[in-house]
Amino acid sequence: MTAQAMHKRVWGSMVAGVMMGLTMLLVSPSSNAEYADVVINNYADAAGMRPAVFPHWFHRIRFRCKVCHADLGFKFKAGGNKITMAKIIDGKFCGACHNGEVAWSVENCAMCHSGIPGTPTHFHGSTLQRLVAPAYKPLPVGKSMKKNK
């Protein structure tokens, strides 16, 4: 082996090392979203929309649990309510308030549909997610949509 080829090898492994180091620094898969934020992606990805993010903290400042979970019939289960836009415009679920009277109306699509595409339905920071379920990683953009085609 010539000295030149040897140098190439050394530099090659150095560059590879640098690249690996950089990816480790740049890619941080952990999210630190607010406790009790719910990502709802039953149908959103399939319809070409970002998943909806429901912040419990914002709503419990304004309403007691009872309003949604007793009066409006939201089940205590992430993704268990099978909410669709059709139900919302008929005044069910989110539509009971998000009608332009109690809260802003449905034309502000991106206010709810603001999640990273490909994020599955889950309850952020739940004990179950922390202890039992594997950590999720958002799929690369567009991948989940390909699957559905």
Place this chain on the structure above:
Amino acid sequence: MNLSSLKCVPVLALGALLAIVALPVQVIAAEGAETLQLAAVSQANTFNRNLKKEKSRNPPPPEDGIHDVENEATFILQSPREAFAELPKTAFGNYVDWVKAIDQKLLRPRWDRLNSAEEPFVMDLDIVRPVKASVPDVVFPHRQHTEWLFCSNCHPAIFIPQKGANQINMSAILLGRKCGVCHGKVSFPITTKSCRKCHSKPKPKGWKPPLSEATLRNPWK
């Protein structure tokens, strides 16, 4: 160039990698030999090696990792940090003591969707549940729960309203059943720091932990 320098290639690559992730490196130079770079030994033996890193608390939506930064409306959403600024703090969950916040009248969440004057139907009844293990007994306060919830939210689907009818254990709670339907999802989570919020009644005087069968029958004692 000879065989000995060839052996150094993976070591050099490793050295470069470690330098990139900003670990201090120790330089070992034997006389006449080439310089070798190794990670300082002490770096492997840090505290909390397997704990998750301290997260930034209540970050604004664009920085929270679940909101899409390509979405313009993400930047309109309120930051929880701003909303929680005046509220009493805790060490877990949202880092907000929600019950204290309404007790101190810092928050007045509506009990009715439309009528902000309607008051909750509060029931002040504590249920004591003795616990087999040596942790303090559980006191379940209806008051704090009925400030937020209606009877039908829990009874009878989650808890049968009858003494002795509900088997509850921590495994079920951690798996999201019984108390775990809310605690560990929305209301305060199960961490070492929050045990005593429920396990709050000291054991009766003279209480001793029951000895295990294996100890009682120990043939070698």
